[in-house]
Amino acid sequence: MSSVATRIEQHRDRLSPAERQVAEVVLRDPEAVAFGTVARVATRAQTSGASVVRLATRLGYDGFSGLQAAVQDGIGQRLRPAVERIRAEEGHDVVTRTLRAELDNVQRTLGAVDPDGFDRAVALLTDRRRPVLVLAGDAGAGVGAMLATTLGLVRDGVDELAGSEVAVARRLATCGPDPVVVAIDLRRYERWVVEAVTRAVAGGAVAVALTDSLLSPLAAQAEVTFTVAAEGAGVFDSYVGALSLANALVTGAAAHLRRTATARLDAVEAAWRAGDALVDG
Numbered sequence: 001m002s003s004v005a006t007r008i009e010q011h012r013d014r015l016s017p018a019e020r021q022v023a024e025v026v027l028r029d030p031e032a033v034a035f036g037t038v039a040r041v042a043t044r045a046q047t048s049g050a051s052v053v054r055l056a057t058r059l060g061y062d063g064f065s066g067l068q069a070a071v072q073d074g075i076g077q078r079l080r081p082a083v084e085r086i087r088a089e090e091g092h093d094v095v096t097r098t099l100r101a102e103l104d105n106v107q108r109t110l111g112a113v114d115p116d117g118f119d120r121a122v123a124l125l126t127d128r129r130r131p132v133l134v135l136a137g138d139a140g141a142g143v144g145a146m147l148a149t150t151l152g153l154v155r156d157g158v159d160e161l162a163g164s165e166v167a168v169a170r171r172l173a174t175c176g177p178d179p180v181v182v183a184i185d186l187r188r189y190e191r192w193v194v195e196a197v198t199r200a201v202a203g204g205a206v207a208v209a210l211t212d213s214l215l216s217p218l219a220a221q222a223e224v225t226f227t228v229a230a231e232g233a234g235v236f237d238s239y240v241g242a243l244s245l246a247n248a249l250v251t252g253a254a255a256h257l258r259r260t261a262t263a264r265l266d267a268v269e270a271a272w273r274a275g276d277a278l279v280d281g
Contacts, residue, residue, distance in 0.1 A: 108229035109241035
């Protein structure tokens with residue numbers, strides 16, 4: 001899928017609204033393209049078959065069959081599990097459905113990570129000359145808090161942005177030079193998150209986005225974008241894939257900062273013990 005996703009990203013600003021709807025299906029549900037028909041993809045995108053074919057042509061493929069072959073090639077080892085998932089009964093056990101959904105979210109999220117993009121993000125997050133600001137929409141606030149807290153244990157200058165627009169704007173204005181903004185949100189995107197990232201980038205910040213699509217307004221602002229799978233077993237989107245990606249970024253940052261992070265963690269642990277802050281089970 002990486003080559004297809006790259007082409008979509010390159011043509012993002014030239015896609016018509018209908019073509020964007022089809023591109024969303026390609027990015028979010030590649031199995032529907034790999035195993036489906038023009039009509040099926042058009043139905044999922046709520047547009048016409050002609051729009052499906054136009055997108056394929058705009059991306060440089062020989063019609064829908066060329067796009068389908070590229071998606072199948074990109075899926076690679078995921079073809080077999082996808083076939084099995086299509087044929088599997090969903091079942092009525094909530095725990096089992098959730099297990100299947102979350103395992104799939106984690107596998108798809110981490111499996112889609114581009115190694116060069118990951119290394120670039122880690123380099124940005126571990127550049128101690130740059131302050132790091134974490135912004136997350138309401139649903140992803142827990143992931144944002146975890147990322148800010150754990151990254152803050154291995155380096156200084158990490159803040160979670162929240163509160164009123166006035167408070168967020170003030171913090172962006174006073175955070176220091178060359179900040180890194182980590183934005184976490186899924187469709188439908190919260191306006192304040194999108195606008196805060198836009199202002200930050202316009203002011204010289206570099207953005208890293210954890211979002212659900214390369215067509216996300218956060219991706220349009222970001223130097224590095226990670227797409228997360230967020231299919232929920234129930235009525236709400238899942239942030240488990242985003243959490244696994246945040247964990248991976250902190251793990252990479254801790255490894256990169258091993259020498260200074262070790263001393264910092266030792267100091268934090270000593271402070272906890274001196275204050276008798278923790279209870280051993």
